[in-house]
Amino acid sequence: MGATKHEIYRKDVVKIAELLKAIAHPARLKAVLLIANSTDEDLTAKDIQKEIPLSQSTIAQHLKQLRDSGLVETQLRTIDKVNHLCYRINLQALNQIKKLIELLIKKSTIKQDDNVETLRNFYSKLQAITNWNQSFES
Template sequence: MSNRELPLSVASPGCEATPRTRPPMTAETAVEFAAVFKALADPVRLRLLSAIAARADGEACVCDLSAGIDVTQPTISHHLKVLREAGLLTSERRASWVYYRVVPDALTRLAEVLATEAGAVVSA
């Protein structure tokens, strides 16, 4: 049996398990956060999120987001859709324009999970 086939709960001989200080992340939580991190794992999406967050009230019109980002408008729309589906942005149509807003709670949850995994004390 190779190491890849060993169950996670079986320790190697001579290996002393260290005590847990908290329960590990559940499979469901890992799936949820993996989807969000996957949405953020693209430089264009990170720049778009940052561009929106940098605006007053964390909101920007789609017409203002293409400046400085060298991709087509349909590509920007695709990336905004991915961020919206990941729960990082909301959108609202106003006349012929769409305005995007950062979801602060989503970013707070990401910060909290990263801080927890790093062993940092998280304060609400």
Template sequence: MTADACCVTPPLLGEPLSEPAAVEMAKTLKALADPVRLRLFSAIASHSGGEACVCDISGGIDVSQPTVSHHLKVLRDAGLLTSERRASWVYYAVVPEALQDISALVNLNTAALAGVTA
């Protein structure tokens, strides 16, 4: 999520999402809903040093380089990745706040969940 969109998403069971927060979170979740994008995101997040270039993450993903670039752009546009050009390579890193917002959305603590199902 972007910094101008409601700061931090409240837990799903804590209170209803505002319309702007829901729009931003839907954009984020839609970006991650594609299996190739999810694999690329995971590869970057788990890469040593917390950043990776395309050559580090595209192995084993059976799509063309332009398609990988497109998917990385979608993830950047959704606020999930940052990118930095270094010479002829572009390095990508996960935006920590985006992970926190996703985690906050789905952080269903046991007590709150038990209260809903009781």
């Protein structure tokens, strides 16, 4: 049997790959954007399900993968006398993705075209999210 990824690659490389894998599905990416854009309150799975037309069990699986990767954090909250698992972005994980994108932009020799502009637009949205999330740092 061959070597595992943990034996071949540094821990930080494996971690960033896991973060990227976590957002590599449209439903999970949309969930991350919903969670990040919810600046006034944490979101519950029910709130997220209202915006993503998938079954409750599918949403739960996607949220578990985001949580397991470390991209989102959870906290048990009581809302109207009912306990809910609430989600928020993990700023440190988001900053790791941001640093990777910064490195790619800096090191890239891609000529200026629509793809570079798309990457820059994504980066500027990521920058806005990470700046907002500073208010949640402990």
